[in-house]
Amino acid sequence: MQLLFHTGAHFTEEERLMRSLLKNKDSFGAHGVAVPGPGKYRKLLRQTMEAMDFSEPAAQARDVLLDAILDSATADRVILSDSDFFGPVRGALRREVIYPNAPKRMAQMAEIFQADEIELFMAVKNPATFLPAAYQRSDAEDLSEFTGGIDPRTVRWSDMVLRIREAVPHVSITLWCSEDSPLIWPEIIREMGRIDPAEDIVGGYDLLGEIMAPEGMTRFRAFLDKHPTMTEIQRRRAMVAFLDKFALDEAIEEVLDMPGWTDALVDEMTKAYDDDVFAITRMPGVQVISP
Template identity: 50%
Template sequence: MHVILHTGVHCTDEDRILKCLLRNHQEFSDRGVAVPGPGKYRDLLGQTFRAMETSGIAPDARDVVMEAILDNETADRMILSNAFFFGSRRQAVSGGQFYPSAPARVAQMQRLFAGDRLDLFMGIRNPASFLPEVLGKAGPQQLAEALDGEDPRSLRWSDCLKEMRATAPDLPLTIWCNEDTPLIWAEIIRRMAGLEPGRKITGGFDLLGEIMTAEGMAGFRAYLQKHPKLTEPQKRAAMVSFLDRFAIPEKFEQELDLPGWTQDLVADLTEIYDADMQRIRDIPGVQVILP
């Protein structure tokens, strides 16, 4: 079994990805790709991982989990999506690190699905917007524990990913920036499902439609109809061109509300994030989906 694990950064894109996967459920099923509903595995996997921390893993744990998740469905590939695979919002930043529990959880995943082929897909996000998202309601003590007295400028996604690779050097990681998701939405879904490049999927432009006016989307779809043989890079160039003219400005506005959060800090974090993406691209075993 090829098991695809998808997680992200506790934002609405994770739910959208799951909904898009489920919208394509029948077509994917016909191709041997199972997309179980989250009710079949999220609590089950959480309970299994907690049990593994104290009592190890039963010899038949994998088969029991698979039977419960697939519910008699036959598949060669299975996609499991959960924004909380590596912890809750409160655990997303702790001790001055992103997802410090991620390496241990990755090791558990490999133990549970030993014998299966395992891939991890993960969206990451600019710390300038991610930290206010997960720590915006935190009290002073939680903020102090999260950053461990460190300057937020010291946080690196590359550190988190290197730790996971060190724990699981054979686990392929596919990464993308949450900010790029509207442009690479269909590509993310295709890669998860193991589809060939350019394969049409239901809802491939859903996110683009949320940040572009109806007029712009109508023009973009008309453009695609007139140019049916566009390559993926050409389609993305067309998306950028139409967004330049028809983007909905308020969709790009974010509240960055944390004590001490200034525009200078946001600019610094954004510059550091851009540089960190280059380091991530250089980590062996990590693929980055770019727009």
């Protein structure tokens, strides 16, 4: 069985993706892909991993979990999604790395599901916007406590990816930049379901609709109807063209409110993030979805 775990750096994007996946639940099911509701497994998986901090999993743990998750149904591929899979956001930055528990969590899942083919799908995000969002959701009394006093320019997603690769080298990893999500949403959904690019999906433009004016979305959909044979690259170019004219600035711009941060610092962090993503694209066993 193929078992896909999805988590993300954008705390609300994960829930949007879950909704998009559930919209395609029936069509995915016809291909042997199960999209169980998160209420069936999130608490159960967290409890299982917490118990594994103290003892080995029972021999029948895999079968028990899958029975609960699938509710006696059968599937060749199962998609599980949880923004807190690597731990709560308040602990997103510890010991100078992003999600320090990520390698351990993946190793635990690999131990339970050792007979299955495991994949990890995850969005990364510019630390210049990720850290402020995580800080706002943390219980840290001040910025220094949250960051541990480290230079934010040194925060790298590639460090986390390398540690996961070392812990579970047999697990394939698919990443994308949260900033690109509106343009690649259909491909993310298809990749997760292993659905043919030519097959229709539901909700492929949900994220685009959140950052584009209604008039723009109406015209964009009309444009797609008139050009049904466009390639994925052509569709993305069309998205960019319509966004240039109809984008909602308030939906795209993110307000950064971090004590002591300057525009120059944010620019440096953004440049480092771009370089970091490029480094990730060169890692073996890692696929990066990009526009």
